[in-house]
Amino acid sequence: MLQRTLAQEVSATGVGLHSGERVRLTLKPAAVNSGIVFCRTDLPEQPSVRVHPNLINDTRLSSTIVTETGLRIATIEHIMSAFAGLGIDNIKVELSAPEIPIMDGSSLPFIYLLESAGIVNQEQPKKFIRILKEVTVVEKDKEVHLSPYDGFKIRLNINFDHPVINRGNQTFEIDFKNTSYLDEIARARTFGFMQEIEFMRSHNLGLGGNLNNAIVIDEGDVLNPDGLRFDDEFVRHKILDAIGDLYVIGHPIIGFFEGIKSGHAINNKLLRALLDQPDSFEYVSFEANEQVPNSFHELPKIA
Known part of the structure; x- marks a missing residue:
């Protein structure tokens, strides 16, 4: 099986879920073995960085790259999940702002974008x-x-005591x-609780969130007029997130991931723990x- 690029x-435009900033996203083909590279075109000298688990240094409600020089690429998990779902190995992601656009809150718009560009095999x-052997991270009840x-x-378990999620x-x-990832996972959207929105916005988070890009839940129901895409959309979205978080390692994983109340922070700690134990894996x-x-x-058939 060969490496893949575009x-x-x-290109597409959108808004950052947490920053609320408008952003232009451009996805470009990349050479073999170059990996997934993010570039901030809005900054002087247009700095870029290849994704790596050690660069995920802000996990407040998302996975965000923060380098030693302060370069930020926020909320990468949904687009990373799309790259994993379509087997993209090498790509350059250019951004005109510090956050990936949220689109509809799932990875499906990124899937459509990638398919519209066309996916090709490389040499x-x-x-x-x-x-090769189990690696585990435990933190309290996670x-x-x-x-x-x-x-x-x-296999993933969430635990929310809420009538809608129950x-x-x-x-x-x-x-x-x-x-299929496309059938079962890609459409699942991010979600949030109405009572948490004021707290989030006081910490400059969730500034771009609305009913078009997230499931919003009040005390007893879903506020989105069209309801849910799956009865269990919440746990499916957590799987979407986990797939994106795991793909930060830069390669598809042959293995079984199990999470109990997992999130971006502990997912990233698992990748770091894996890399710290060289006898626990091999490159093949x-x-x-x-x-x-x-x-x-195989590559999806493009209409």
């Missing part, structure tokens, strides 16, 4: 990270695990050898597609 560049094999599995599977399952397991490539675990599908 056939041509593509070098794709590199995977295969989990825990996350990566363990060996011949494919990519996720209507659907709060645990969801998905094995990508049997089902496959010369023939039939050698690749079934979880990693």
Whole structure:
């Protein structure tokens, strides 16, 4: 299986969920082995940085790159999830502001954007990270695990004592050898509670949030006129987030991720713990597609 990038560049505009700033996003093809690179075109000299777990240094309600020089690229988890879902290895992401646009609160608009640009194979094999032994991080009532599995599977549990969330399952397991990221995960939107919005905005968070880009819940119901896309959209979105958080490592993971009340901070700590234990994983490539675990599908058919 070969590395993948875009056939041509593509752009969109939107607003940052937390900053409220309008932003132009441009996605560009990139060379083999260059990885996922973010660039701030609004800053002098247009600084850029290749994504890495050690650069996720702000996890307040999102995964945000903060470098030693103060360069910020905020709320990357949804677009990273889209890159993972379509198997994008190399891409340049240009931004005219410090935050990825929230779009509709899911990864689906990014999927459409990537597909409109076209996805192409490159001349070098794709590199995977295969989990060889379990790695775990536990913090109070939260825990996350990566363990060996011949494919990519996720089981995630959330725990919200709220009547709306209690209507659907709060645990969801998905094995990508049997089902599709695009069908089951990509449409799930981020969510927030009405009573938390004032607190968030007092801390300069959630300034761009509205009913068009997030599920908003009051004491007893969903405020969005069209309701939910899935009965268990909340836990599915947490899986979307986890996929994006894990892809910060730069390669698809061959393994099983399990999270209990997981979030951006503990997901990132899991990646750092994995990298700190070199005997817990190995880098692998496959010369023939039939050698690749079934979880990693061929390029989607572009209409």
